[in-house]
Amino acid sequence: MRAGPSQEEIRRQNLGALLRYVHLHGPTSRAELTTALGLNRSTIGALTADLAAVGLVGEDGSRETGRAGRPSLVVRPRSDRVYAYALSIEVDRLRAARVGLGGRILDERTAERPRGTLAAEAVGPLTAFVKELHQAVPAGSVCAGSGVAVCGLVRRDDGMVRLGPTMGWVDEPLGTALAEALGDDRGVLVGNVSDVCALAEHARGAAVGCDNVIYLYGDVGVGAGIITGGRRMTGHGGYGGEVGHMVVHPGPGGRPCLCGSRGCWETEIGEHALVRAAGRADTVGREAVLAVVDAADRGDSMAQSAIRQIGDWLGFGVANLVNIFNPETVVFGGTLRDVYLAAAAHVRSRLNSTALPACREHVRLRTPKLGDDAQLIGAAELAFEQLLADPLDVTAG
Amino acid sequence: MRAGPSQEEIRRQNLGALLRYVHLHGPTSRAELTTALGLNRSTIGALTADLAAVGLVGEDGSRETGRAGRPSLVVRPRSDRVYAYALSIEVDRLRAARVGLGGRILDERTAERPRGTLAAEAVGPLTAFVKELHQAVPAGSVCAGSGVAVCGLVRRDDGMVRLGPTMGWVDEPLGTALAEALGDDRGVLVGNVSDVCALAEHARGAAVGCDNVIYLYGDVGVGAGIITGGRRMTGHGGYGGEVGHMVVHPGPGGRPCLCGSRGCWETEIGEHALVRAAGRADTVGREAVLAVVDAADRGDSMAQSAIRQIGDWLGFGVANLVNIFNPETVVFGGTLRDVYLAAAAHVRSRLNSTALPACREHVRLRTPKLGDDAQLIGAAELAFEQLLADPLDVTAG
Numbered sequence: 001m002r003a004g005p006s007q008e009e010i011r012r013q014n015l016g017a018l019l020r021y022v023h024l025h026g027p028t029s030r031a032e033l034t035t036a037l038g039l040n041r042s043t044i045g046a047l048t049a050d051l052a053a054v055g056l057v058g059e060d061g062s063r064e065t066g067r068a069g070r071p072s073l074v075v076r077p078r079s080d081r082v083y084a085y086a087l088s089i090e091v092d093r094l095r096a097a098r099v100g101l102g103g104r105i106l107d108e109r110t111a112e113r114p115r116g117t118l119a120a121e122a123v124g125p126l127t128a129f130v131k132e133l134h135q136a137v138p139a140g141s142v143c144a145g146s147g148v149a150v151c152g153l154v155r156r157d158d159g160m161v162r163l164g165p166t167m168g169w170v171d172e173p174l175g176t177a178l179a180e181a182l183g184d185d186r187g188v189l190v191g192n193v194s195d196v197c198a199l200a201e202h203a204r205g206a207a208v209g210c211d212n213v214i215y216l217y218g219d220v221g222v223g224a225g226i227i228t229g230g231r232r233m234t235g236h237g238g239y240g241g242e243v244g245h246m247v248v249h250p251g252p253g254g255r256p257c258l259c260g261s262r263g264c265w266e267t268e269i270g271e272h273a274l275v276r277a278a279g280r281a282d283t284v285g286r287e288a289v290l291a292v293v294d295a296a297d298r299g300d301s302m303a304q305s306a307i308r309q310i311g312d313w314l315g316f317g318v319a320n321l322v323n324i325f326n327p328e329t330v331v332f333g334g335t336l337r338d339v340y341l342a343a344a345a346h347v348r349s350r351l352n353s354t355a356l357p358a359c360r361e362h363v364r365l366r367t368p369k370l371g372d373d374a375q376l377i378g379a380a381e382l383a384f385e386q387l388l389a390d391p392l393d394v395t396a397g
Numbered sequence: 398m399r400a401g402p403s404q405e406e407i408r409r410q411n412l413g414a415l416l417r418y419v420h421l422h423g424p425t426s427r428a429e430l431t432t433a434l435g436l437n438r439s440t441i442g443a444l445t446a447d448l449a450a451v452g453l454v455g456e457d458g459s460r461e462t463g464r465a466g467r468p469s470l471v472v473r474p475r476s477d478r479v480y481a482y483a484l485s486i487e488v489d490r491l492r493a494a495r496v497g498l499g500g501r502i503l504d505e506r507t508a509e510r511p512r513g514t515l516a517a518e519a520v521g522p523l524t525a526f527v528k529e530l531h532q533a534v535p536a537g538s539v540c541a542g543s544g545v546a547v548c549g550l551v552r553r554d555d556g557m558v559r560l561g562p563t564m565g566w567v568d569e570p571l572g573t574a575l576a577e578a579l580g581d582d583r584g585v586l587v588g589n590v591s592d593v594c595a596l597a598e599h600a601r602g603a604a605v606g607c608d609n610v611i612y613l614y615g616d617v618g619v620g621a622g623i624i625t626g627g628r629r630m631t632g633h634g635g636y637g638g639e640v641g642h643m644v645v646h647p648g649p650g651g652r653p654c655l656c657g658s659r660g661c662w663e664t665e666i667g668e669h670a671l672v673r674a675a676g677r678a679d680t681v682g683r684e685a686v687l688a689v690v691d692a693a694d695r696g697d698s699m700a701q702s703a704i705r706q707i708g709d710w711l712g713f714g715v716a717n718l719v720n721i722f723n724p725e726t727v728v729f730g731g732t733l734r735d736v737y738l739a740a741a742a743h744v745r746s747r748l749n750s751t752a753l754p755a756c757r758e759h760v761r762l763r764t765p766k767l768g769d770d771a772q773l774i775g776a777a778e779l780a781f782e783q784l785l786a787d788p789l790d791v792t793a794g
Contacts, residue, residue, distance in 0.1 A: 163755055246720060251650075323640070359632070
């Protein structure tokens, strides 16, 4: 009875599984791979040889396994040779990096970005960065593709940024513009910043091993990258996770939001809300947020009151999300990391008083492990995803 | 190179796939199955023979295929012979049914349920119903198991109802109590009512073919069954979807909720909110909701104002969920069906003014196709799921 996947499909799946394992877990002995992947020793050997032949993995001499028998060879991702370009368009800066397989940042460039500039204006500097980075690439390297993180609503099909409220963007064809500028006919994968940070922290950060995760990213705006049942939640068109536009303050008391609505969560917990509550509306950016946190630390009562107020609203919205998603981990990223650290007691207190006990009892509140690298590592993950799905196809291309 | 699933595993997967196909799509010709499952004609024949031998499917004479060549035999689920018991504990009634493979309700019992009675008090009447239903089962039938739908937070691992706010339940071991009373050592699968209704409408109702669905179920309380990326979202412990306890009305204006918090969405759109706004707080249940809708139809201005007010809050919360999930379909079930039909313009208007255009542009607002059968069909799906995962194992047991 013929049915199911062919030998060739099975081989491709297994090649992808082995490569994914060392990409996520780093150098791994053949013995460990045998156990982790449920394949026998000779299969692991054959798969490793195939991946090594195209330069995706290397094998080190032996390493003690702590068990009887032959020492086992160690398989490691060729981070030096296999890479993706990772770009990040943030509210105040542009970044580009070359990220090696295994999630190692090999090289990086940063420039300030004036607020209010359009997507098209980011394409030039980012392309120049990639050309610079490219000059340092060793001969015989393999490029898995390019990914870019951006604050905005990204159409999954083509990387069109439909709306970037904090950027003032409407319908910016970022994916196609970057692909054209870079001359990459594989396209450039565009991801919302919270989505790619969630991907990065889930792969190798604060949410490793968690199947239900909310990664909150905040600066001027607020969004969430959400993982349910171990998979990234995208929604129908790719726009899921716009938790910053959950209205939490209806009625005349709610402030106008950049999205056109009123009383959105980001109007209560975003950068502007904090600096305004602290009486410092003349400054902007992460420095402004850190200045409020610092002033509160030093006893400034207005700053302390601002931290309490924002912390309470932060806990309020998290309680809603905990009731809706029943996550095991919530990660506070961007400037929400700093706000959370300063106001953790208020956040937890509001969460406990508002969320259903069953929904919140096992939830862990966390700060990111990867810090500001998450955008770049996550953007690279978008590109590596294609390589991991079919390792030999990408290297042949 | 040995790897991947064994022949036996592939056969089991294919048996499950064929059975699932006719379970969801009804009688299907062998020719259509060949195309739909991507298997060849002789494999479909062999799989059908295996399933027919244990009485899970039957084959009808021939049906015209509209194509040249031999007419194709039609494979149909043995709805008369393969069934699950489906139970439903609702705010005002208890129901039990025998549901045939393919989702056909074969037999059904209903009793009123006084509000305020505990889970333990439902076990006796439901068990009696099942015994009654069992007497009509033809000899040689196959029982796939039992499922029960309940308004409350259900722990996935063991069917413990951690909280049923509208029932006044705390930590009721419903799954184990029912399994013991029914003498079913396979256990009884317990599902939240909105989750099982979502399952039913996704399988054979208003959300067929949709990968991103929110099914809102309302009576006194409000919850959602959520499907993201084609799969049911459960959350970490099974408690995801408690959208009725998203706080939408913070501050002193928010009403106390049965969950202990204030200003929860269900305090603004549940049955109590509607009848109170219409000045009819002396009545309860679906009849009370229908009476308000009817009065509004007949020109009662207080009832009309109540419908507008509740419709506005309904649209408000749906807008939040649309921003968070970017669903393609939202289904209004329970008494929210009646409220939505009476207030559709207000719901849509609030949704359009509040949700982000990219998130809402393709969303369809729908009423259930299965009506009150959804609880029973969905509860049966919980039990059929085991059969579909491994058809021969269940019939052998």
